[in-house]
Every structure is written in structure tokens, then in C-alpha cells.
Amino acid sequence: MAEETMTNNAGNDSTNVPQPVTEPANIPADAAETMLGGTGTTTEQEPAGAPDAYDFKSTIPEGVEVDETITKEFSDLSRSMNLTNEQANQMAAYGIKYGQQIADAVKAQYSAEVQRWGEEAKAELGANLEKTLATAGAGIEAIEKVAPGIRQALNETGAGNRIEVIRAMEMLGQLVQADPGKMINAGGTSAPAPAQTWYPNSKM
Numbered sequence: 001m002a003e004e005t006m007t008n009n010a011g012n013d014s015t016n017v018p019q020p021v022t023e024p025a026n027i028p029a030d031a032a033e034t035m036l037g038g039t040g041t042t043t044e045q046e047p048a049g050a051p052d053a054y055d056f057k058s059t060i061p062e063g064v065e066v067d068e069t070i071t072k073e074f075s076d077l078s079r080s081m082n083l084t085n086e087q088a089n090q091m092a093a094y095g096i097k098y099g100q101q102i103a104d105a106v107k108a109q110y111s112a113e114v115q116r117w118g119e120e121a122k123a124e125l126g127a128n129l130e131k132t133l134a135t136a137g138a139g140i141e142a143i144e145k146v147a148p149g150i151r152q153a154l155n156e157t158g159a160g161n162r163i164e165v166i167r168a169m170e171m172l173g174q175l176v177q178a179d180p181g182k183m184i185n186a187g188g189t190s191a192p193a194p195a196q197t198w199y200p201n202s203k204m
Contacts, residue, residue, distance in 0.1 A: 050079040050088075059089045061096070114158030121163040132170050139172030 054075045060066055074095075078088035125132050143150045154160030 048084060049082050051085050054078060054085055054088050056089060056092050059092045059096070110158070114161050117158065117163070118161035121161060121166055124163055125166075132166065135173040135177070136166050136169035137173065138176050139169040139174075142172060142176045 056066070056071065074092065075088070078091065083091065122129055140150060140154075151160075154165070159165045
């Protein structure tokens with residue numbers, strides 16, 4: 001009986017039974033990386049926060065000169081906000097874009113104003129427009145002898161469309177046409193004619 005019990009106990013004892021070995025799963029070489037697994041290499045990152053000095057060279061348009069005082073003030077502001085170099089450049093790029101939009105709007109508004117001056121002058125001169133401009137042209141030609149850039153100035157400022165300037169040039173043209181000799185000194189030298197030539201009754 002004792003031998004039978006020992007035999008049964010031995011048959012129930014699993015400690016001597018070999019256990020199956022679990023092999024690790026084969027991982028393909030091109031398996032996708034995970035957020036935690038990664039590649040095993042450490043990526044070097046830029047330190048967060050404001051740098052010792054900001055570099056805006058990549059943001060400033062080519063050929064544009066930036067005032068050093070403005071650059072320093074903007075750098076100080078960015079540093080007070082603890083902005084990184086990238087963040088500060090993003091802010092600078094937006095500021096440049098916004099400033100350009102304002103400049104374009106001002107230019108367009110002034111161009112419209114100059115156009116309006118021209119329309120008002122045409123309406124006031126009416127049928128005498130061509131005659132008035134021809135006479136004013138004679139006055140401009142007289143001025144060009146001592147001020148060669150007069151036409152450019154009239155165009156750049158828009159003053160050439162102002163009725164007041166047109167009337168003034170018309171009056172000068174009338175004087176020149178009435179007595180061309182009054183401009184002989186201006187035509188021969190770089191100095192205008194003496195004041196007495198224009199205003200003989202004055203004491204200038």
C-alpha cells in the first residue's frame with residue numbers, strides 16, 4: 001500500500017516535468033519606431049527660452065536696413081517674454097508683413113488723392129484745359145533751365161495735379177511768352193534772371 005501511495009505522488013509531482021520554453025517573437029528589421037522605444041539615440045534639442053542674442057538675418061528682407069535701436073528694443077521685448085530665437089523671428093516676420101501692408105495702404109490712398117486732384121483740376125479748367133497746360137508747360141520749361149528736376153518733383157509729389165500749381169505755372173508761362181528776354185540770363189547761366197527784370201517797379 002505504501003509503495004502504491006509513493007508511486008501516485010510521484011505521478012502527480014510536476015516539478016520534474018520539463019516546462020515548454022517560450023521563444024521571443026521575431027521583430028522585423030523595418031518595424032516602426034514607437035514614441036518611447038525610438039531608435040536608442042538621443043536627439044540634441046535647443047535650450048528653451050531666450051538666447052543670449054537674437055539673430056534676425058533670416059527674417060529681414062534682402063536689401064533692407066534695420067535701425068539698430070529698433071532691433072535692440074525688439075530684442076529686449078522678446079527677451080522679457082522669454083521667447084526663443086525662432087519665436088522672436090516669427091514675431092518679427094509678422095511685424096514686417098503688417099508694416100508693409102500699412103505702407104501699401106498709405107501709398108494707395110495717396111495715389112487716389114493725387115488722382116482726385118487731377119479730376120478736380122480738369123473740372124475747373126473745363127474747355128481751357130489744353131490751352132492752360134500748354135502755357136503752364138512754357139513756365140515749366142523756363143524753370144527747368146535752373147531746376148532740371150522740376151518735372152520729377154511735380155510727378156513724385158503729385159503736385160503736378162494741383163490746380164494751384166497749374167495756375168502758378170500758367171502765370172509764369174504767360175510772362176515768358178510775353179517777353180522771352182526775361183529768361184535770357186536763366187538760359188545762359190545757372191542763375192535766374194535778376195528780380196528787377198521781373199518786377200521793374202520794385203526795389204529788390
